[in-house]
Amino acid sequence: MKAKIHVTLKSGVLDPQGKAVGHALGSLGFAGVGEVRQGKYIEIELSETDVGTAKANVEEMCKKLLANTVIENYAVEIVG
Amino acid sequence: MTAAIVTFPGSNRERDMVMALTRAFGKAPALVWHRDTELPKVDLIVIPGGFAYGDYLRAGAMAAQSPIMRAVADRAQQGVLVLGVCNGFQVLTEARLLPGALMRNAGLKFVCREVHLRVERADTPFTQGYRKGEIFKCPVAHHDGNYFADSETLARIEGEGQVAFRYCSPQGDLGAAFTPNGSINDIAGVYNDKGNVLGLMPHPEDATEKLLGGLGGAPLFAGLAEALAGAPA
Numbered sequence: 362m363k364a365k366i367h368v369t370l371k372s373g374v375l376d377p378q379g380k381a382v383g384h385a386l387g388s389l390g391f392a393g394v395g396e397v398r399q400g401k402y403i404e405i406e407l408s409e410t411d412v413g414t415a416k417a418n419v420e421e422m423c424k425k426l427l428a429n430t431v432i433e434n435y436a437v438e439i440v441g
Numbered sequence: 442m443t444a445a446i447v448t449f450p451g452s453n454r455e456r457d458m459v460m461a462l463t464r465a466f467g468k469a470p471a472l473v474w475h476r477d478t479e480l481p482k483v484d485l486i487v488i489p490g491g492f493a494y495g496d497y498l499r500a501g502a503m504a505a506q507s508p509i510m511r512a513v514a515d516r517a518q519q520g521v522l523v524l525g526v527c528n529g530f531q532v533l534t535e536a537r538l539l540p541g542a543l544m545r546n547a548g549l550k551f552v553c554r555e556v557h558l559r560v561e562r563a564d565t566p567f568t569q570g571y572r573k574g575e576i577f578k579c580p581v582a583h584h585d586g587n588y589f590a591d592s593e594t595l596a597r598i599e600g601e602g603q604v605a606f607r608y609c610s611p612q613g614d615l616g617a618a619f620t621p622n623g624s625i626n627d628i629a630g631v632y633n634d635k636g637n638v639l640g641l642m643p644h645p646e647d648a649t650e651k652l653l654g655g656l657g658g659a660p661l662f663a664g665l666a667e668a669l670a671g672a673p674a
Contacts, residue, residue: 374589377547426506429499431542432589
């Protein structure tokens with residue numbers, strides 16, 4: 362199975378990159394663009410066959426390495 | 442007094458640090474590789490600047506998980522002095538040996554220039570060579586130096602005197618105009634709660650030679666040498 366992980370900045374943490382992307386979209390003429398927040402998307406192939414165990418393992422990976430929980434949140438989805 | 446510098450693939454300021462430490466301590470520091478699992482018995486451990494592991498994932502994130510960092514954490518726990526400069530500061534926050542996090546500069550650009558720093562405390566082994574409130578000039582060179590801590594952590598580190606240095610004007614005024622990276626409360630360097638671990642984004646080791654732009658960083662190393670002078674060799 363596969364883990365799909367989104368790592369995003371916590372609300373309240375400024376995201377100057379997202380802001381710059383938002384400005385760029387505006388200057389390209391895209392109307393109605395509100396706040397833009399940028400994050401990371403990570404896919405991991407897993408040999409684990411139990412969804413619950415896989416999810417617990419990946420959440421541990423997020424806490425230890427994939428996300429910096431001082432500034433980031435993570436969301437894990439297990440598929441396949 | 443003895444020192445060790447921890448290097449990672451991508452460290453690039455360790456030689457500057459070797460020079461500054463050799464000058465202040467009278468002997469060269471040991472160099473330790475990231476795959477090593479043990480540190481020599483030293484009074485000071487330094488994590489130098491650079492781009493450990495190419496800043497993959499987040500600056501300092503991979504380095505913080507390397508084998509040698511377990512030994513660094515153990516020594517820090519025992520009270521050994523640990524200094525992280527620039528990338529070394531990022532590594533120490535990622536290793537949770539220091540509070541907060543270092544994010545992309547608010548202006549999104551790599552910043553390489555001289556800044557002024559204000560010494561918030563002069564009663565630590567790292568800053569006893571300065572006066573409290575002293576202002577000195579020091580270079581910065583980083584892309585991810587935007588210090589952030591949540592409001593609770595910020596209140597704690599401010600309340601406990603864990604802010605080591607703040608960016609300021611040549612006269613010591615604070616404000617966004619003098620902070621090169623958007624750091625919260627103009628924070629340029631912080632201590633851990635015990636005060637034996639210090640991280641800062643500016644490079645004091647690159648301000649220890651008059652010919653190369655000044656001596657603003659020299660008191661940090663001289664102060665460390667003085668503080669550790671009584672330590673067994």
